[in-house]
Amino acid sequence: MDFPGGKAMDAVFYDSQRQGRFSFYMTSGGEEATAVGTAAALQPEDVIFSQYREHGVLLHRGFTLQEFAHQCFGNKHEPGKGRQMPIHYGSKALNFHTVSAPLATQLPHAVGAAYALKLQGVKACTAAYFGEGAASEGDFHAAANFASTLGAPVLFICRNNGYAISTPATEQYKGDGIAGRGASYGMASTRVDGGDARAVYAATAEARQIAVAGGCPVLIEAMSYRSGHHSTSDDSSRYRTADEMRRWRARDPVERMQKWMTHQGWWDEEQEKELRQSSRKQVVEALQIAQKEDKPPLSCMFTDVYADLPWHLKEQQAEVADFVRRHPEMLPAGMPNDL
Amino acid sequence: MQGRSCGLCGQTRFAEARLVAAPKTRRHVSGRNSRCITRAAASGPKLMWEALREAVDEEMEKDPTVCVMGEDVGHYGGSYKVTYDLYKKYGDLRLLDTPICENGFMGMGIGAAMTGLRPIVEGMNMGFLLLAYNQISNNAGMLHYTSGGQFKVPIVVRGPGGVGRQLGAEHSQRLESYFQSIPGVQLVACSTVANAKALLKSAIRSDNPIIFFEHVLLYNVKGETNDNYYQDLERAEVVRQGKDVTILCYSRMRYVVLQAVQELEKQGIDPEVIDLISLKPFDMHTISASVKKTRRVIIVEECMKTGGIGASLSAQINEALFDDLDHQVVRLSSQDVPTAYAYELEAATIVQPEQVVEAAQKIVQKQMAYA
Numbered sequence: 001m002d003f004p005g006g007k008a009m010d011a012v013f014y015d016s017q018r019q020g021r022f023s024f025y026m027t028s029g030g031e032e033a034t035a036v037g038t039a040a041a042l043q044p045e046d047v048i049f050s051q052y053r054e055h056g057v058l059l060h061r062g063f064t065l066q067e068f069a070h071q072c073f074g075n076k077h078e079p080g081k082g083r084q085m086p087i088h089y090g091s092k093a094l095n096f097h098t099v100s101a102p103l104a105t106q107l108p109h110a111v112g113a114a115y116a117l118k119l120q121g122v123k124a125c126t127a128a129y130f131g132e133g134a135a136s137e138g139d140f141h142a143a144a145n146f147a148s149t150l151g152a153p154v155l156f157i158c159r160n161n162g163y164a165i166s167t168p169a170t171e172q173y174k175g176d177g178i179a180g181r182g183a184s185y186g187m188a189s190t191r192v193d194g195g196d197a198r199a200v201y202a203a204t205a206e207a208r209q210i211a212v213a214g215g216c217p218v219l220i221e222a223m224s225y226r227s228g229h230h231s232t233s234d235d236s237s238r239y240r241t242a243d244e245m246r247r248w249r250a251r252d253p254v255e256r257m258q259k260w261m262t263h264q265g266w267w268d269e270e271q272e273k274e275l276r277q278s279s280r281k282q283v284v285e286a287l288q289i290a291q292k293e294d295k296p297p298l299s300c301m302f303t304d305v306y307a308d309l310p311w312h313l314k315e316q317q318a319e320v321a322d323f324v325r326r327h328p329e330m331l332p333a334g335m336p337n338d339l
Numbered sequence: 340m341q342g343r344s345c346g347l348c349g350q351t352r353f354a355e356a357r358l359v360a361a362p363k364t365r366r367h368v369s370g371r372n373s374r375c376i377t378r379a380a381a382s383g384p385k386l387m388w389e390a391l392r393e394a395v396d397e398e399m400e401k402d403p404t405v406c407v408m409g410e411d412v413g414h415y416g417g418s419y420k421v422t423y424d425l426y427k428k429y430g431d432l433r434l435l436d437t438p439i440c441e442n443g444f445m446g447m448g449i450g451a452a453m454t455g456l457r458p459i460v461e462g463m464n465m466g467f468l469l470l471a472y473n474q475i476s477n478n479a480g481m482l483h484y485t486s487g488g489q490f491k492v493p494i495v496v497r498g499p500g501g502v503g504r505q506l507g508a509e510h511s512q513r514l515e516s517y518f519q520s521i522p523g524v525q526l527v528a529c530s531t532v533a534n535a536k537a538l539l540k541s542a543i544r545s546d547n548p549i550i551f552f553e554h555v556l557l558y559n560v561k562g563e564t565n566d567n568y569y570q571d572l573e574r575a576e577v578v579r580q581g582k583d584v585t586i587l588c589y590s591r592m593r594y595v596v597l598q599a600v601q602e603l604e605k606q607g608i609d610p611e612v613i614d615l616i617s618l619k620p621f622d623m624h625t626i627s628a629s630v631k632k633t634r635r636v637i638i639v640e641e642c643m644k645t646g647g648i649g650a651s652l653s654a655q656i657n658e659a660l661f662d663d664l665d666h667q668v669v670r671l672s673s674q675d676v677p678t679a680y681a682y683e684l685e686a687a688t689i690v691q692p693e694q695v696v697e698a699a700q701k702i703v704q705k706q707m708a709y710a
Contacts, residue, residue, distance in 0.1 A: 110450060
């Protein structure tokens with residue numbers, strides 16, 4: 001269900017952005033096996049830090065299509081209270097940290113969280129996802145060095161999807177990819193076919209065992225391809241050929257899994273068709289429901305900046321309330337005024 | 340200029356006369372001047388680094404989730420001894436020595452804070468935390484908000500800042516003004532042995548990300564602490580009550596101001612001295628009570644003139660207390676230059692007691708001229 005659910009969500013939500021229903025979206029086409037394969041090998045107590053292209057991980061953990069839709073619309077139902085842009089999900093209940101936009105900042109977080117697990121005697125690991133482009137950031141090197149030196153049980157999971165917006169991997173690094181860096185930090189590393197869900201699963205299961213038993217980090221570089229554009233703000237036909245995209249899409253991980261399952265006699269065309277249709281239907285319904293829901297109330301602009309509301313925010317909140325009282329037409333539709 | 344040997348580290352200090360005089364001044368004032376508000380001491384006198392160390396020790400003992408991370412905090416005991424020998428009591432994991440990467444260990448502290456710990460992250464010098472700015476601003480400040488309150492960041496970022504003794508530009512920075520705009524962080528500056536311990540204890544207990552400013556020249560100030568006392572992080576200290584002018588200051592400038600006060604008293608000028616303590620948010624309650632009384636304000640800061648703490652405080656006072664002012668808010672700040680190594684240049688860059696005296700004379704005399 002993660003696979004067709006994810007694909008349907010990507011297709012429908014991408015189009016929704018184009019229709020102006022929400023401001024932004026990022027698809028994860030071509031990388032579903034990396035996301036779902038790794039997630040399936042983790043335990044619920046493993047803490048996840050993602051970059052932004054790991055919807056499959058959150059889906060696998062149990063975030064519903066409806067919850068995804070709520071987040072994209074930033075309505076009152078989403079746990080982030082409408083504060084983060086679309087696809088910057090977070091769910092404490094599912095042990096999935098809210099996405100922070102600056103690249104690679106989540107990697108040292110994962111090291112800190114692993115340290116916290118260790119200090120509190122919890123037998124689990126953290127999993128930090130990032131792209132091959134983000135791996136050029138200083139925080140990658142800091143996190144890798146810290147995790148190895150301090151002995152933090154972190155799975156560094158790199159989605160090498162060939163592109164960082166328009167920058168191809170050949171222009172992102174000169175060494176042996178990201179896996180090649182692991183040894184220099186004293187870290188067990190592996191490279192895996194990111195389009196093969198079973199291979200990804202096997203690699204992650206093994207890595208997790210090493211990390212938790214040894215209290216040390218492991219680096220996994222999953223090779224795949226970013227089938228879609230970087231985001232709804234990108235048109236990748238400007239920097240890659242239709243031929244290249246066609247060849248990679250022919251190796252789509254979801255289709256590969258589908259073919260393998262069919263070959264085993266566990267799946268067929270009919271079930272596939274049915275699942276795709278029902279997934280799409282579910283997504284569209286979720287979208288329609290989410291779009292109608294109210295946004296979080298006006299007070300949410302000021303809460304959670306601190307644990308409590310300090311005087312200067314109370315003052316600013318009062319100014320906003322006063323302004324809205326005098327200009328009620330300025331209050332957006334669907335935003336309750338609770339001030 | 341006659342040099343004096345520092346008893347602790349043997350370093351010869353020149354203008355130390357000023358700094359050493361300050362604590363004596365404070366005790367003198369608290370003993371004789373009934374208008375000065377200080378607390379009764381509960382234990383023997385100690386140095387500020389010892390008081391900070393006590394705060395860390397006490398909170399680590401009470402709460403197993405409190406930990407320290409940074410460079411040389413473990414076996415070395417911290418560059419300013421704030422974690423001296425604590426690793427012997429709590430182990431290497433809770434006094435974590437990290438490799439050198441400020442953004443790395445800041446991010447690590449944030450991740451640990453979001454996973455149930457209360458980390459104290461030490462910057463060896465506040466200036467180095469410029470490297471950690473991304474994590475502090477985008478994550479420590481924002482994640483509680485952007486996660487909808489799901490994840491909190493109860494982190495204390497502490498370390499020495501301010502102008503030291505000829506340490507050169509990169510080691511003499513005043514980061515409080517750089518951090519002040521970041522939404523979601525709280526800024527506290529300690530100044531005495533008593534408030535250093537009491538404020539650090541409160542900061543560790545707080546659920547907000549707190550940037551805790553110590554001053555590189557105050558670690559050897561001697562004073563008393565109060566047992567088991569948690570000081571309000573958002574409350575300014577009225578150091579000396581007065582009626583002629585409100586002098587607002589924080590950190591080491593408190594001592595500079597108190598030195599000026601000795602001279603001003605001789606001239607019959609009666610200043611009210613307030614130590615801001617809370618740099619974000621400002622304690623406008625205490626400040627406005629004072630301004631309404633004196634109607635004149637001088638801000639004494641170590642920050643640069645442009646964009647300093649004084650700049651933002653001046654704007655607030657202007658907006659909130661315009662009708663209560665008889666004079667524009669006066670700011671005494673450092674020049675907008677990198678702090679030079681040469682002693683004379685360094686001294687000329689920062690505010691000296693003579694400047695405070697002159698500013699107070701001017702502001703009070705102008706008033707008297709109209710009276």
